[in-house]
Amino acid sequence: MPDKVRVRITVNGARHDLLVEPRTLLADLLRGDLALAGTHLGCEQGVCGACTVIVDDVATRSCLVFAAQLDGSSVRTVESLAAADGTLHPVQRAFTQEHGLQCGFCTPGMLMAACELLERVPEPGREDIEESMGGNLCRCTGYQNIVRSVNAAGRLMADRTSSEQSGVRA
Amino acid sequence: MSTVEEPRTEARRWVGQSVPRKEDPKLLTGRAGFIGDVVLPGMLHGAVLRSPHAHARIVSIDTSEAEALPGVVVVLTGATAAEHVDPMPAFCAEPVEQRAIAVERVRYPGEAVAAVAATDRYVAEDACERIRVEYEVLPALVDPVAAMDPSATRVHETLDSNIVFHRSLDWGEVDADLARAHTVVRSSARWHRMGAHPIETAGAVASWDPFGQSMTVYSNSNFINFLPWAFAGILRVSTNRLRMIPCAVGGSFGSKHLITKVISITGALSKACGRPVQYLEDRADNVAANDNVGCDRIYDAELALAEDGEMLGLVLRIIDDYGAYFQFAHGQHGNAVAQPVGPYRIGSVRYDVSCVLTNKVQQGFFRGAGADPGNFILERLVDKAALEMGIDRVELRRRNFVQPDQFPYKIPTGNIYDSGDYEAVLDRALEIAGLDGWRTEQERLRAEGRYLGIGLATCQERSGYNASEWWFLYGDEAPLPATSTPESCKIDVDAMGGVRATIGCPLWGNSPETVVGQVVAEEFGIDPSAVSVVYADSTSGAISAGPGGSRVTIMLSGATRGAARTVRDKMVRVAASAMEMDPEDVECVDGVFRAKGVPGTSMTMAEVGMRAHLFNDGTSEAESSGLVAVHTYDHPYFTPPTDDRSDLGAFYPMVSHACHIPIVEVDPETGEVTLRAYYVVNDCGTVMNPALVEGQVVGGIVLGIGAALMEEYRYGADDGALETPTLREYLLPSMHEVPEIVLEHLETPSPFTTYGVKGAGEGGRLVAPTAIASAVDDALRPFGVWVDELPMTPERVVGMIADARGDQR
Numbered sequence: 001m002p003d004k005v006r007v008r009i010t011v012n013g014a015r016h017d018l019l020v021e022p023r024t025l026l027a028d029l030l031r032g033d034l035a036l037a038g039t040h041l042g043c044e045q046g047v048c049g050a051c052t053v054i055v056d057d058v059a060t061r062s063c064l065v066f067a068a069q070l071d072g073s074s075v076r077t078v079e080s081l082a083a084a085d086g087t088l089h090p091v092q093r094a095f096t097q098e099h100g101l102q103c104g105f106c107t108p109g110m111l112m113a114a115c116e117l118l119e120r121v122p123e124p125g126r127e128d129i130e131e132s133m134g135g136n137l138c139r140c141t142g143y144q145n146i147v148r149s150v151n152a153a154g155r156l157m158a159d160r161t162s163s164e165q166s167g168v169r170a
Numbered sequence: 171m172s173t174v175e176e177p178r179t180e181a182r183r184w185v186g187q188s189v190p191r192k193e194d195p196k197l198l199t200g201r202a203g204f205i206g207d208v209v210l211p212g213m214l215h216g217a218v219l220r221s222p223h224a225h226a227r228i229v230s231i232d233t234s235e236a237e238a239l240p241g242v243v244v245v246l247t248g249a250t251a252a253e254h255v256d257p258m259p260a261f262c263a264e265p266v267e268q269r270a271i272a273v274e275r276v277r278y279p280g281e282a283v284a285a286v287a288a289t290d291r292y293v294a295e296d297a298c299e300r301i302r303v304e305y306e307v308l309p310a311l312v313d314p315v316a317a318m319d320p321s322a323t324r325v326h327e328t329l330d331s332n333i334v335f336h337r338s339l340d341w342g343e344v345d346a347d348l349a350r351a352h353t354v355v356r357s358s359a360r361w362h363r364m365g366a367h368p369i370e371t372a373g374a375v376a377s378w379d380p381f382g383q384s385m386t387v388y389s390n391s392n393f394i395n396f397l398p399w400a401f402a403g404i405l406r407v408s409t410n411r412l413r414m415i416p417c418a419v420g421g422s423f424g425s426k427h428l429i430t431k432v433i434s435i436t437g438a439l440s441k442a443c444g445r446p447v448q449y450l451e452d453r454a455d456n457v458a459a460n461d462n463v464g465c466d467r468i469y470d471a472e473l474a475l476a477e478d479g480e481m482l483g484l485v486l487r488i489i490d491d492y493g494a495y496f497q498f499a500h501g502q503h504g505n506a507v508a509q510p511v512g513p514y515r516i517g518s519v520r521y522d523v524s525c526v527l528t529n530k531v532q533q534g535f536f537r538g539a540g541a542d543p544g545n546f547i548l549e550r551l552v553d554k555a556a557l558e559m560g561i562d563r564v565e566l567r568r569r570n571f572v573q574p575d576q577f578p579y580k581i582p583t584g585n586i587y588d589s590g591d592y593e594a595v596l597d598r599a600l601e602i603a604g605l606d607g608w609r610t611e612q613e614r615l616r617a618e619g620r621y622l623g624i625g626l627a628t629c630q631e632r633s634g635y636n637a638s639e640w641w642f643l644y645g646d647e648a649p650l651p652a653t654s655t656p657e658s659c660k661i662d663v664d665a666m667g668g669v670r671a672t673i674g675c676p677l678w679g680n681s682p683e684t685v686v687g688q689v690v691a692e693e694f695g696i697d698p699s700a701v702s703v704v705y706a707d708s709t710s711g712a713i714s715a716g717p718g719g720s721r722v723t724i725m726l727s728g729a730t731r732g733a734a735r736t737v738r739d740k741m742v743r744v745a746a747s748a749m750e751m752d753p754e755d756v757e758c759v760d761g762v763f764r765a766k767g768v769p770g771t772s773m774t775m776a777e778v779g780m781r782a783h784l785f786n787d788g789t790s791e792a793e794s795s796g797l798v799a800v801h802t803y804d805h806p807y808f809t810p811p812t813d814d815r816s817d818l819g820a821f822y823p824m825v826s827h828a829c830h831i832p833i834v835e836v837d838p839e840t841g842e843v844t845l846r847a848y849y850v851v852n853d854c855g856t857v858m859n860p861a862l863v864e865g866q867v868v869g870g871i872v873l874g875i876g877a878a879l880m881e882e883y884r885y886g887a888d889d890g891a892l893e894t895p896t897l898r899e900y901l902l903p904s905m906h907e908v909p910e911i912v913l914e915h916l917e918t919p920s921p922f923t924t925y926g927v928k929g930a931g932e933g934g935r936l937v938a939p940t941a942i943a944s945a946v947d948d949a950l951r952p953f954g955v956w957v958d959e960l961p962m963t964p965e966r967v968v969g970m971i972a973d974a975r976g977d978q979r
Contacts, residue, residue, distance in 0.1 A: 021292070023292065024292075028291075031206070032290075036200075037200060037204075037206070037207040038199065038200020038201065039200070040200075040204070040206070040369075040370070040420070041206065042369040042370065042371075042420075042453070043453040043896070043897050044452055044453060045453065045896060045897070045898065047896070047897040047898055048369055048897060050369050077200075078198075078199065078200040079199070079200060081198075081199070082198070082199050086195075088195070088198060088199075092198040092199070095194070095198060096190065096191060096194040096195070096198060099191065099861045099862065099864075099865050101194065101197055101198065102421075102679045102680070102681075102865055102869065103197075103368070103369075103370070103418075103419060103420050103421040103422075103677075103678070103679030104193070104194075104196075104197025104198070104202055104418070104420070104679075105204065105368070105369045105370040105420025105421055105679075106369045106420075107197055107198060108200045111198070129905070130905050130906055133905060134904050134905045134906045135904065136905075137369060137897075137902050137904060138369070139366075139367065139368055139369050139421050139423065139869075139873070139902065140421055140679050140865075140869045141865060141868070141869050141872075142865075142868035142869040142870075142871060142872035142908060142911065142934075143872065143904075143905045143908045144868050144908065144910070144911055145865060145868070146905070147905070
């Protein structure tokens, strides 16, 4: 086995300085070493999207990336969304309002893909959503409510932004 | 046993509302606790080596190099695993031994030949690569018809033939109906094997205690509180020393009822090393070897009709490719005969089924469970009859529907349909689809050389199964009795008035916590958010068949209401005693126990709770302290099968109904089918929670889109190799394939169930494939295409057009 590789990585705002095997996948680093089990593995070949996280502001399949590639990177997972007091992120609120999840196994990947999309495109149309999330598979919902959830999340985030701005003015 | 539910009297406050889903917060934050999240101290990780061959003799296995790899703790072959665990259970099937790890012979591609436990999954997989297996490859049986030939290689040498089961049953006067028919429509059909493919694979963590001879198993299996003794049998553990703990389940669609192979392998590894072991299937394991695969049927079918279109009799001749082993054996045919006649008054049925063994993975249950191809062939026959007889397809259906005043309606096989109003569903579906507009659009596009099609199907969704369907077709002697197929709920109210429900079914992607919360809220008049729900492990004594056969909301409603009312009634007595009143004069309203007609005289849940726990004064009929009740709700309406199977009894009597109208466009050059719109009217009795039911129906329709257009296990014709081993080859529907689905409900409450609820879990997938087939037919009518095979992949659509053109020439 080759020597371990040093990886300095920020995950959900916390800095880590780790020695990992070169073959360790980001998904396994998150779920194993960092005990962040919210990132799920569905296919381990990049098809299903359940393991989607945001790496340096880009939605990324954590089953297709070696941790060793990410020295100096910043990663966000589903654990970064809700506040410690239990307040859900607008995207999470939108998914529950619109019943955009059933078994919830694909959901962390859906949420992270939706967050990344909404950060780029605050009011996405159906084509934007399909473009960004069409590769995230869900076997339960039939997608209709996921699309509705993303639209609702966009509105909730816009409300939050505008209320924050008005707060600044006040 | 049968009961008839009390008539609906009072208005309901929580049943019928889209209350927020209790399950969501933990799922949205990644904290639900799936099997992959379970970590025990000292836990090892498993991996499995699988056969690349469909059929081979295992000449030798050398595990020495794998065992020498640092980090490897144990390597098991079929022979060494058999020192720890016993074969798989099969329900009323021919005696064929199946072990989780093959011994001497592999019979399907992907069958396990060795398993490893190591300090991490990477090392376990490295070790699998170092196991040397020498195979003698044997001829692979791929085509079920060829496998029926007496000269074919046998999948199991202990059996006389690959035709392991044949039965032909007539219900009603089939021959007479064929003879008196004006028209007999005949159609073949091919329903290929598809897989459930939940996004989470199957997995288990087993921890063997060699000192106590006991085992703890975490898993995503459903039947931990239904058939725990079956798992104990596999694991060779006393039934009372096995503890099975449920996890949140990342989808199942029927495929995780048992997952016996996964649990057996995990348990064997743990027993072999005395440490906890986690084995999670990877996707290749799951596709190749899980209990994922649904029906694989060839139909030759006839529908006999009178001159006016009255449907007289139905003949279904079926060859079913079982693969190499059984699990639920004939259960998928038991299921199909719950509703072979659909919503129509067909007087007689012949069901002639041959089950054939081949070198493929065995079937398990997959949403629809045998009634899915049944709906496909029936609706294909009805459409064909409409065409051949020149009767409008809507009118033909209308003429034959069971009428509202005919319920409960007994179909020829003996099953009962509880209630319905099929014509009302049809009429509303036609209305919301705006068919005239689509016909105009169809004509406009035809002029441009484009092919729009309007589909229509009217189908049943039998719900609330009785497990006798698994075995009543088997054997010549009297069948086993019908079963109660129970579900339980425990309710306790603590000393501070907190209400907790403990349920035996796991969280499988449906919404048991929400439903239980709604029912408890309904009975106590409290807010559903105040109710806490926990999941029982197998030591609790909670009997639960769990989700499956569209039963869980029906059964949980009955179990929860029973337990809630028992506790509530005791609280009324305790409150009456405290207030020095007659219990008759105390009522529970909005979570307050109050004297009827005496404003201001009342006790809160907490006051009654504290009194019942700590200050029980023995005045209320010497009741002991505490507020706990377990209610086990047995199947509400079943009758036993007769010995000669001329009447299979009522075994699936809560029958939902739907009309689906999909609109497709077909490109005849590429064969691509695009869904443009989709309209549904669904009747599942009382709708417990509209948002959740819509989610089930729409999700089911999208599985049905997969079944119609893309999902199929494919095997090499010569070598039997699995050609769809991953999700790159086995395609699942994505957001791109899904149109806007418009859904409405009509409600004809079931007279048999609590609140009148019927099932809604499978209807989407039970109807969509045949509805989409009819839409593709309609689109390609100018070519004379007739769809009799799913999925309608681009290659198949192009082929059908070419064949139809050839026929016309």
